[in-house]
Amino acid sequence: MSVAISFKDIVKKYGDTTVIPELSLDIQKGEFFTLLGPSGCGKTTLLRMVAGFNSIEGGNLGFNNKVMNNVPPGKRNIGMVFQNYAIFPHLSVSENVAFGLQNRKVAKGELQRRVEEILDTVQIEVYKDRMPKNLSGGQQQRVALARAIVINPDVLLMDEPLSNLDAQLRVDMRNAIKRIQREVGITTVYVTHDQEEAMAVSDRIAVMKSGIIQQVGTPRDIYQRPANLFVATFIGRTNVIEAKLESGAEGEAVLHIGSSYSLAVPGLQAELKSSGTAAVKISVRPEEFVLAEEGAGLTGTVVNNIFLGLSTHLVVALENGQEVEIIQQSATTEVVDIGRKVTLAILPGTVNVYDAAGERNLNRGLDL
Numbered sequence: 001m002s003v004a005i006s007f008k009d010i011v012k013k014y015g016d017t018t019v020i021p022e023l024s025l026d027i028q029k030g031e032f033f034t035l036l037g038p039s040g041c042g043k044t045t046l047l048r049m050v051a052g053f054n055s056i057e058g059g060n061l062g063f064n065n066k067v068m069n070n071v072p073p074g075k076r077n078i079g080m081v082f083q084n085y086a087i088f089p090h091l092s093v094s095e096n097v098a099f100g101l102q103n104r105k106v107a108k109g110e111l112q113r114r115v116e117e118i119l120d121t122v123q124i125e126v127y128k129d130r131m132p133k134n135l136s137g138g139q140q141q142r143v144a145l146a147r148a149i150v151i152n153p154d155v156l157l158m159d160e161p162l163s164n165l166d167a168q169l170r171v172d173m174r175n176a177i178k179r180i181q182r183e184v185g186i187t188t189v190y191v192t193h194d195q196e197e198a199m200a201v202s203d204r205i206a207v208m209k210s211g212i213i214q215q216v217g218t219p220r221d222i223y224q225r226p227a228n229l230f231v232a233t234f235i236g237r238t239n240v241i242e243a244k245l246e247s248g249a250e251g252e253a254v255l256h257i258g259s260s261y262s263l264a265v266p267g268l269q270a271e272l273k274s275s276g277t278a279a280v281k282i283s284v285r286p287e288e289f290v291l292a293e294e295g296a297g298l299t300g301t302v303v304n305n306i307f308l309g310l311s312t313h314l315v316v317a318l319e320n321g322q323e324v325e326i327i328q329q330s331a332t333t334e335v336v337d338i339g340r341k342v343t344l345a346i347l348p349g350t351v352n353v354y355d356a357a358g359e360r361n362l363n364r365g366l367d368l
C-alpha cells in the first residue's frame with residue numbers, strides 16, 4: 001500500500017540551529033519525488049524525518065493524513081536504499097532479499113514466491129545464490145533495492161543510491177530504478193545532488209537551498225521555467241544577461257538586450273512600473289540561442305568552438321565582453337570559426353525574465 005506524504009510547516013533544529021524553517025510539501029501516492037539541492041541544503045534531514053530517524057521540532061508529518069511525528073521507525077513500513085548498499089555480507093543474494101520477510105514471519109511458500117518475483121523485477125535472478133562480495137557495485141545496489149521493496153513498503157526512501165557507481169552504470173541503474181518504481185508503484189522519495197539524475201527519474205522535483213524549497217515541479221517545468229535564478233543556474237547550464245524591459249509601441253513589453261537586440265515578450269506588461277521601464281535579468285539556455293541574420297540579434301565574436309559529435313558548443317563574447325555559451329546540433333550546422341562575428345537570436349517563447357535580484361521569474365504562469 002502506497003501512501004501520500006505531507007509536510008505541514010515542518011521545522012528541524014539541531015540544538016539552537018534551525019536547518020529547516022517551516023517547510024510545507026505534498027507528495028502524492030505512487031509518485032517518484034526527488035529532493036534536489038547542493039550539499040548541506042537539508043535533503044537527508046527531510047528524508048530521515050520521513051523514516052523516523054530525526055525528531056521534528058515543529059509542524060506535522062503525515063502519511064495519508066495520519067500524523068506520523070512520533071511513530072517509531074519500525075512501525076512506519078518503509079523501504080530504504082542508501083549509497084553504501086548496506087547488504088549483509090554473510091548472506092547470499094536471495095537470503096538478503098528474504099531477510100525482511102522472515103522478520104515479518106511470512107510463510108515459506110509465500111516467501112519463496114515473493115523473493116523470486118522481486119529478483120526477477122530487479123533482474124538479478126541469475127545471481128540468487130551468489131555472495132555479495134562476488135557482485136559488482138551495480139548488482140549489489142539491485143540487491144539492496146530488491147530487499148527494500150520485497151516487504152511491500154508504503155514508502156521507498158533512496159539517499160544518493162547511485163553515488164558509488166561509475167558514470168555509465170549510474171545511467172543504466174537510474175533507468176532500472178525508474179522502470180522498477182513504475183512497475184511496483186511505491187511512493188518514492190529520492191535524494192540526489194545530481195540534477196541530470198533527478199530529471200531522468202522523477203515525476204516531480206523539489207529544488208532546495210538552505211532548508212527552503214525554491215521550486216516544486218516536473219523536470220520540464222523546472223528546466224524551462226525556473227522560479228528564480230538559483231534554480232535556473234543549478235539545473236542545467238544557462239546564460240544570465242542583464243536587460244531592460246520597456247513598453248513597446250503597442251503597449252506590449254519589449255526586452256532590450258545589449259545595444260541592438262529587442263524582443264517582444266508577451267504577458268509581462270503588468271511588470272512595468274509607471275515609468276514604463278524595469279531593469280531585469282534574463283536566463284537563456286545554450287540551446288535557446290540560434291545564429292541569426294546580421295541586425296536580428298545580439299552581436300558578438302566567437303572565442304571558442306568545441307565539436308562534441310552530437311552538438312557543437314560555441315563561446316561567444318558579446319559587445320560588453322560577457323561570454324555566453326551556445327549549443328548547436330552538429331548535423332545541421334558547420335563549426336563556426338574562432339574570430340568570426342556572429343549574431344545571436346533567442347528562440348521565441350524560451351526566454352525567462354527575472355527581477356533585478358533574480359528572485360522572481362516574471363514569466364511564471366505563462367504556458368510552456
Ligand SMILES: Nc1ncnc2c1ncn2[C@@H]1O[C@H](COP(=O)(O)OP(=O)(O)OP(=O)(O)O)[C@@H](O)[C@H]1O
Binds near residue numbers: 014019038040
Ligand atoms: N546531527 C546533526 N547535528 C547538527 N547539524 C546537522 C546534523 N545533521 C545535519 N546537520 C546540518 O544540517 C544541514 C543539512 O544537512 P543534510 O545532511 O540534511 O544536507 P544534505 O542536503 O543532505 O547534504 P549532502 O548532499 O551533503 O548529504 C547541514 O548544514 C548540516 O551540517
